[in-house]
Each structure stands twice: as C-alpha cells, then as structure tokens.
Amino acid sequence: MKSIALAGNPNTGKTSLFNMLTKSYEYVGNWTGVTVEKKIGKLKSGDAELIDLPGIYSLNPLSKDEGISINYLMNESPSTIINIVDGSLLERNLNLTIQLLEYGKPLLIGLNMVDIAKSRGIRIDQKKLARLLGVPVVPIIARTGSGCDEILEQLGQSASSSTFQIDYGEIIEEAISEIDDRLDADLPYHHRWLAIQFLEGNHVVKDKLSAWIPEKDLNEMYNRTEKKIKDTGESHTLPSYIYKVRNERIKSIIGEAVYVESKSATNWTEKIDRVLLNRFLGIPLFLAVMYLVFQFTFDWLGSPISDQLDGFLSGPASDGLTWLLTFCGASSFIKSVVLEGIISGVGGVLVFVPQIFILFFFISWLEDSGYMARIALLMDRLMSSVGLNGKAFIPMIIGFGCNVPGIMAARTIEHPKERLLTILLSPLMSCSARLTVYALFAAAFFNSHQSLIVLSLYVLSIVTALLLAKLFSSTFLKHEDQSAFVIELPPYRVPQWRILLRSTWEKGKGFVRKAGTFIFGGSVVIWLLSYAGPSGFDVEMNQSFLAIIGNAIALLFDPIGFGNWQAGASLLTGFLAKEVVVSTMNIIYMTPDDTALQGVLGQYFTSLQAYSFMAFTLLYVPCLATVAVIKKETMSKKWTWFSIVYALVIAYVISLVIYQGGRLLGFH
Amino acid sequence: MTLSELEKGLQARIIDLSNISPLVRRRLLDLGILEGSIIRLIHRLPLRGAFALEVNHQEFGLRYAEAKRIEVEVV
Ligand SMILES: Nc1nc2c(ncn2[C@@H]2O[C@H](COP(=O)(O)OP(=O)(O)OP(=O)(O)O)[C@@H](O)[C@H]2O)c(=O)[nH]1
Ligand SMILES: [Mg+2]
Numbered sequence: 001m002k003s004i005a006l007a008g009n010p011n012t013g014k015t016s017l018f019n020m021l022t023k024s025y026e027y028v029g030n031w032t033g034v035t036v037e038k039k040i041g042k043l044k045s046g047d048a049e050l051i052d053l054p055g056i057y058s059l060n061p062l063s064k065d066e067g068i069s070i071n072y073l074m075n076e077s078p079s080t081i082i083n084i085v086d087g088s089l090l091e092r093n094l095n096l097t098i099q100l101l102e103y104g105k106p107l108l109i110g111l112n113m114v115d116i117a118k119s120r121g122i123r124i125d126q127k128k129l130a131r132l133l134g135v136p137v138v139p140i141i142a143r144t145g146s147g148c149d150e151i152l153e154q155l156g157q158s159a160s161s162s163t164f165q166i167d168y169g170e171i172i173e174e175a176i177s178e179i180d181d182r183l184d185a186d187l188p189y190h191h192r193w194l195a196i197q198f199l200e201g202n203h204v205v206k207d208k209l210s211a212w213i214p215e216k217d218l219n220e221m222y223n224r225t226e227k228k229i230k231d232t233g234e235s236h237t238l239p240s241y242i243y244k245v246r247n248e249r250i251k252s253i254i255g256e257a258v259y260v261e262s263k264s265a266t267n268w269t270e271k272i273d274r275v276l277l278n279r280f281l282g283i284p285l286f287l288a289v290m291y292l293v294f295q296f297t298f299d300w301l302g303s304p305i306s307d308q309l310d311g312f313l314s315g316p317a318s319d320g321l322t323w324l325l326t327f328c329g330a331s332s333f334i335k336s337v338v339l340e341g342i343i344s345g346v347g348g349v350l351v352f353v354p355q356i357f358i359l360f361f362f363i364s365w366l367e368d369s370g371y372m373a374r375i376a377l378l379m380d381r382l383m384s385s386v387g388l389n390g391k392a393f394i395p396m397i398i399g400f401g402c403n404v405p406g407i408m409a410a411r412t413i414e415h416p417k418e419r420l421l422t423i424l425l426s427p428l429m430s431c432s433a434r435l436t437v438y439a440l441f442a443a444a445f446f447n448s449h450q451s452l453i454v455l456s457l458y459v460l461s462i463v464t465a466l467l468l469a470k471l472f473s474s475t476f477l478k479h480e481d482q483s484a485f486v487i488e489l490p491p492y493r494v495p496q497w498r499i500l501l502r503s504t505w506e507k508g509k510g511f512v513r514k515a516g517t518f519i520f521g522g523s524v525v526i527w528l529l530s531y532a533g534p535s536g537f538d539v540e541m542n543q544s545f546l547a548i549i550g551n552a553i554a555l556l557f558d559p560i561g562f563g564n565w566q567a568g569a570s571l572l573t574g575f576l577a578k579e580v581v582v583s584t585m586n587i588i589y590m591t592p593d594d595t596a597l598q599g600v601l602g603q604y605f606t607s608l609q610a611y612s613f614m615a616f617t618l619l620y621v622p623c624l625a626t627v628a629v630i631k632k633e634t635m636s637k638k639w640t641w642f643s644i645v646y647a648l649v650i651a652y653v654i655s656l657v658i659y660q661g662g663r664l665l666g667f668h
Numbered sequence: 669m670t671l672s673e674l675e676k677g678l679q680a681r682i683i684d685l686s687n688i689s690p691l692v693r694r695r696l697l698d699l700g701i702l703e704g705s706i707i708r709l710i711h712r713l714p715l716r717g718a719f720a721l722e723v724n725h726q727e728f729g730l731r732y733a734e735a736k737r738i739e740v741e742v743v
Contacts, residue, residue, distance in 0.1 A: 057698035057699070058698060062691065062694060062695070088725070089700075089724070089725070089726055091700055091724065092698075092699060092700035092724070092726070095700070120725065236686075240697075240702075243697065243702075269727065270710060270727075273710065273711060273720065273727070274711075277710075277711045277713065277720055278711075279711075279712070279713060279714045280714070282713065373729070376729075377713070377718045377720065377729040378713065378717075378718075380717065380718045380729070380731065381713060381715055381716070381717035381718065384731070390718065390729075414691060414695075415691075483691075484689065484691040484692045484695055485692075485718070485729070485730070485731045485734075486692055486695035486696060486699070486728060486729070486730055486734075487728060487729045488699065488726070488727070488728050489720060489727035489728055489729055490727075491727075
C-alpha cells in the first residue's frame with residue numbers, strides 16, 4: 001500500500017488534517033510538540049496509509065520527538081510527502097520545505113492557516129509559489145476541513161519529484177560533489193541531499209554517511225570546507241552559511257509570491273497576554289483557573305450529576321438486574337458475583353464518569369486555547385529553580401488527566417536529564433483515576449469543602465514533585481550544562497465545540513473501557529478472594545483470602561492511620577489501576593452504591609485518617625500502565641524500579657507526617 | 669545593550685548571539701531568529717522570570733539568563 005507522510009513545523013495543523021483525511025483520531029492541541037509519536041491511519045478512501053509525524057523545524061533533530069520524524073524519513077521511504085506549511089509564518093516554514101524538496105521524494109504542499117494569514121493581511125499567490133518551488137500547492141484550513149478534497153485529488157494524480165535546487169556557491173558545491181563521488185550510485189537517498197544535510201551538521205545523516213565514508217575523512221572534509229567559508233568572511237560556521245544562502249532564496253520567493261497589505265487588525269493574542277502574563281496577576285490567574293476547573297468538576301456540576309447516576313445504578317438498575325437474574329433462575333452464586341462483585345466494583349467506578357468527563361473537557365479546552373505554552377512560560381522561573389524546565393509543566397497538566405500521555409509529552413524536552421526528571425516525577429500528578437478515591441472520601445468526610453480538599457491534594461502533588469525535583473537534580477541528576485528554554489507562544493484560538501467534544505471523548509473513552517475490561521475482571525477476582533477462604537467458599541469476610549492478604553500488610557499502615565486489612569487490600573489491588581481502590585472498597589464493605597459506602601467508611605476511618613489515606617493513594621506507586629510507559633520511555637529497568645520505590649517511600653513519609661502531625665495538633 | 673535591558677514595548681535589532689548556548693541559538697534559528705532580526709519585548713515576568721518576545725508576528729518565550737547574553741541595539 002502507498003504510504004503518505006505528513007511533515008511540517010510544529011503546531012501547523014498536521015494532525016488536524018490527519019484527522020480529517022483518515023478514519024482515526026489523534027491528539028490535537030495548540031502548542032508545539034503535541035504529536036510525539038509516529039501515527040498511522042488509513043485514508044478514508046482506503047487506498048493508502050497516512051502517517052502523522054511530530055513537528056520539526058529542520059531535518060536536524062534536537063529532541064526525541066523530532067528524532068522520530070527524521071528517522072522515519074531516513075529509514076522508511078514514503079511514496080509522497082505532504083508538507084504542511086503555516087501560511088501566516090511562511091518564511092520560517094519554507095526552510096523545512098526546501099530541505100524536504102532536496103530530500104527528493106514527490107512533495108505536495110498543504111498551505112494551511114490561510115484564514116489567519118488573511119486576517120493579518122497576507123495574500124499568497126499559490127500558483128506562483130507552486131511554480132517557484134516546482135510542486136503543487138493546495139490552500140487549506142485543516143481545522144474546518146476546507147481544501148481537503150483538493151488534497152485528495154492531488155494525491156490521486158501521479159506525483160513527480162521537484163527539480164528545485166539551490167546553488168550554494170562554489171565552496172559548498174565542491175564539497176557536495178566530493179561526497180557524491182565517494183558514494184555508491186545505487187543508494188536509496190539523493191546524494192546531494194545527504195551532502196547538504198551533512199554539511200549543515202545533521203548528526204543523523206553523518207552517522208548514515210559514515211557507513212560508506214570513514215568518519216575521519218568526513219571530519220576532515222567538514223573542517224576543510226568550514227575553514228574555506230570562514231576565510232571568505234561570510235559566516236563563522238558551515239550551518240549558518242547554508243542557512244543564510246537558503247534564507248536569501250526564501251526571501252526572494254516570498255518577495256515574488258506574497259503580498260502584505262498593512263492591515264491593522266486588533267491583535268487579540270497580545271491583548272489577552274497583557275492580562276494572563278501580567279507580572280502580578282499571571283500566576284494568581286492560573287491558580288484561579290485551576291480552582292474554577294475543580295469547582296465545576298466537583299461542587300457545581302460533577303458531583304450533582306454523579307449522585308443522580310449513583311441513585312440510578314443502585315436503585316432501578318440493580319433492582320432490575322436482580323429481578324432479571326431471579327427470573328432467569330440464576331444460582332445464588334451467580335447472583336452474588338454479579339450483584340456483590342460486578343455491580344459494586346464496576347458500578348462504583350462508573351459513577352465517577354461525569355466528574356472525569358468534565359475534568360477532561362476542561363483539560364481539552366486548556367490544550368486547544370493556547371494557554372498551555374503560557375503556563376509553561378509563567379512556571380519556568382519556579383521550575384528552573386528546582387532543576388526542571390518550564391516545558392515540564394505541560395506533561396504535568398496533561399498528567400492531571402492521565403499520567404501515560406503526560407509522560408509521553410516529556411519527549412519534547414531537549415535536555416536528557418531534565419526529560420528523565422520529568423518522566424520520573426510525572427506519576428505524582430494526580431490523575432483522573434485517583435479522582436474517584438477523592439470524590440468518595442471527600443464526600444464522606446469533608447462534605448462542605450469538597451473542592452478545597454481535592455485542590456489541596458493537587459497542590460500537594462505539585463509541591464511534592466517540585467521538592468523532589470530539587471532533591472534529585474541536586475544529587476544524582478545533577479547537570480552543569482545549560483538547558484534550553486525557548487518556547488513558541490502560539491496565537492490564542494477559540495476552541496471549537498466539535499474539537500473539544502471529540503477530544504474529551506477520546507480521553508474519557510479510556511476510562512470507560514477500563515471499567516468494562518480491567519475493572520470488570522478485577523472486581524470478579526477481588527470478589528472471589530473475598531468469598532473464598534482457607535476453610536472453603538462463602539466464608540465470613542474477615543476469614544477470606546482477601547482479609548488474610550490485607551492483614552499481612554495492615555501492620556505497616558498502622559502508623560499512618562489505616563491499619564485495617566480493608567485499606568491494605570484496597571491499596572494492594574490499586575496498583576492495577578487506582579480506581580480499583582474504590583471497586584475493592586465497595587466489594588469489601590458490601591455496599592450497593594457509593595452513598596452507602598460513604599456511610600460505612602465513617603465507621604472505619606476518622607477524617608484525619610481519611611485525609612492520610614487520600615494522600616497515600618495519591619503518591620504511593622504509579623499504576624501498572626504508567627509503570628509500563630516509564631519503562632518504555634526511559635528504556636531502563638533501574639529507573640523504572642526507582643520510580644516505584646521512591647514513590648512508596650515518599651507516600652509513607654508524607655502520610656506519616658500528616659497523620660502523626662495532625663494528631664499532635666489535636667485533629668482526629 | 670543587552671536584550672534583558674530592553675524596555676517593554678520597544679523594538680531592537682539583534683546584533684550578537686554568539687554568547688548564548690548553542691542549543692538555544694539553534695532553537696532561535698529554528699524560529700527564524702538570527703543576527704539582524706527585529707525583536708520586540710512584550711512582557712517580562714517578575715523575579716528575573718521569562719520574557720515574552722515577538723519577531724516577525726511570532727511570539728515566543730526566553731529565559732532571563734539567555735536574554736542577558738543577547739546583544740541588541742534599539743531601533
Ligand atoms: N485558525 C486555524 N487553526 C488551525 C488550522 N489548522 C489547525 N489549526 C489549529 O492549530 C492547532 C494545532 O493543530 P495540530 O493539528 O495539533 O498541529 P500539529 O501540526 O499536528 O502540531 P504538532 O503535533 O505539535 O507538531 C490546533 O489548535 C488546531 O485547531 C487552520 O487552518 N486555521
Ligand atoms: Mg500533531
């Protein structure tokens with residue numbers, strides 16, 4: 001099957017187009033570095049696959065996500081490339097376009113964001129641009145889908161490579177032909193492209209070239225050429241010389257094909273930034289935004305809806321099911337599995353779907369608005385003082401939804417140690433699964449201040465992460481070399497309902513699916529463990545296997561306030577996924593719904609113990625899926641184990657301080 | 669003068685980028701920012717926090733420590 005690759009600068013709308021043209025849906029957001037993996041989808045017409053790649057500025061990668069795009073182009077050969085170009089920032093975007101033209105595969109330019117360009121008074125003569133570059137240019141608005149048909153039409157036609165070439169001047173051209181002479185004729189790459197990339201300092205290409213030309217010779221050639229360029233006085237380095245020549249050509253192309261009418265449209269982005277990035281208001285406003293999000297998620301919207309759902313599940317739904325089971329003549333064993341195991345376990349978690357979807361809705365809204373990059377900017381001062389990078393705040397906020405994509409998002413952080421630190425600390429971010437535990441306990445023990453209590457846990461997670469960052473970065477993850485913090489601040493966009501709802505659903509879907517699979521299975525197993533004991537089946541709960549297992553670790557939890565076997569068993573099963581803590585409790589305490597469970601919990605926990613339990617659940621270990629992604633991203637067993645062990649230790653210490661400290665202060 | 673001394677709202681031309689770290693220089697080049705570019709200061713966060721700047725209709729953020737190493741002249 002034909003494969004067509006989407007390449008272009010970050011945040012230019014590649015994934016938006018991908019979502020329009022294929023049956024799949026991938027993650028879209030208004031900041032640079034949303035896509036961090038190669039994503040494959042089938043065209044709606046079904047006759048080719050489309051490959052979405054992380055955004056790149058040039059073919060010389062700095063960060064891990066950029067490396068993925070370059071490796072794709074080096075090692076897998078797409079039949080056509082669609083280069084998505086941001087029409088409102090044409091000059092910068094064409095730098096990559098020219099490198100892709102030199103790469104030599106058939107190319108099609110999707111001229112995106114023409115709506116924004118137009119509002120800035122930029123008019124692009126696409127026919128002229130196409131002629132100057134020697135490839136088709138299709139104006140599109142990927143966000144609305146306008147122009148997509150034409151893209152498909154162009155893809156259907158037989159594509160040929162462009163003959164576009166830049167004359168880089170005598171010195172460079174000489175070096176290019178010297179490399180060309182030493183390469184075999186039948187390589188799958190254009191020699192000229194390899195040579196130019198090598199002379200531009202592309203280390204991936206250099207590695208490739210060293211298979212055919214000894215590295216010693218390559219270095220010698222590079223230095224010799226660079227010296228010649230220096231002697232002409234035109235540039236200090238080879239890469240900057242090549243950049244300059246290319247840029248002159250781009251300027252002349254733009255001079256011919258782009259007209260700018262000076263139009264003084266209001267710059268909304270700057271106006272908004274004047275408030276959101278205000279010296280004094282910036283950070284308080286961010287905290288206020290987060291507080292509002294939690295108010296909506298809990299007090300104002302989420303909890304009332306959840307209560308209704310809870311009432312429905314425990315009332316009509318389970319009555320109906322009981323009736324149905326009796327009607328079918330199910331044995332009492334089956335009835336118990338379904339009603340005490342599955343309904344309690346799965347239902348107890350599903351009840352929180354409204355809160356979780358509301359939270360995801362707001363996270364999606366933050367992502368698509370353009371505020372994310374500003375948050376990174378606001379936080380950079382604080383983050384750099386603990387050895388992190390402002391950009392690390394983006395994975396953390398995504399982590400409030402789910403830690404797995406949060407950890408993936410750390411790929412855009414250039415500095416390896418900062419990236420590792422971000423990966424290790426992201427699991428501390430309080431994800432939506434943990435929210436089920438808070439929602440349960442906060443409603444049971446802190447009814448009048450639910451969102452405040454929950455907010456305090458989110459603050460606890462961030463403060464713990466920052467303190468640990470300081471500790472780690474000043475001990476074993478010390479780095480002297482400068483890190484980079486250059487972040488694009490894209491224009492604000494009013495998020496579209498269609499995109500918001502889709503992106504909320506895509507995030508929340510995972511939670512619902514988990515309830516139907518993982519938690520379903522887990523509930524059955526947990527119920528069985530509570531139903532069976534050494535003396536046989538249908539034993540007293542306190543004599544069950546689950547109680548034995550829970551008791552074995554309960555002693556450990558005594559100093560932090562919850563030395564009962566029920567808490568121990570819930571936390572143990574919670575390693576699978578943190579919602580399972582809630583499922584297990586529902587099963588253990590044999591309550592039909594969360595309202596009843598809240599009542600029962602009061603007999604086992606005091607308010608202080610409940611808070612200590614929430615803090616422990618927040619921090620104690622990354623869930624199974626998160627551990628897997630840490631392993632994948634760090635490629636190290638050692639760091640994976642470390643992330644589990646340090647979390648256990650810190651959770652214990654913090655809960656100990658909360659519980660014992662609270663008692664000293666007279667709380668209970 | 670250096671970029672860090674530039675007043676809010678004013679424009680300046682970059683004259684020397686050679687003192688910043690290569691990584692940052694490369695990233696700036698990615699955004700099309702090099703010697704000769706006209707840069708404008710939009711915001712400056714407190715406590716030597718990050719700067720929000722604009723070049724060619726494109727906003728971006730930079731650290732104080734880097735801005736201090738960029739030589740500019742007001743235009
Ligand atoms: N105004 C406007 N916005 C667009 C257009 N195309 C995409 N967007 C928005 O631009 C932002 C970035 O879109 P993405 O599709 O995530 O961009 P990307 O190129 O995949 O970005 P990376 O994965 O970070 O490289 C989103 O907020 C889109 O809604 C367009 O034609 N006009
Ligand atoms: Mg993308």
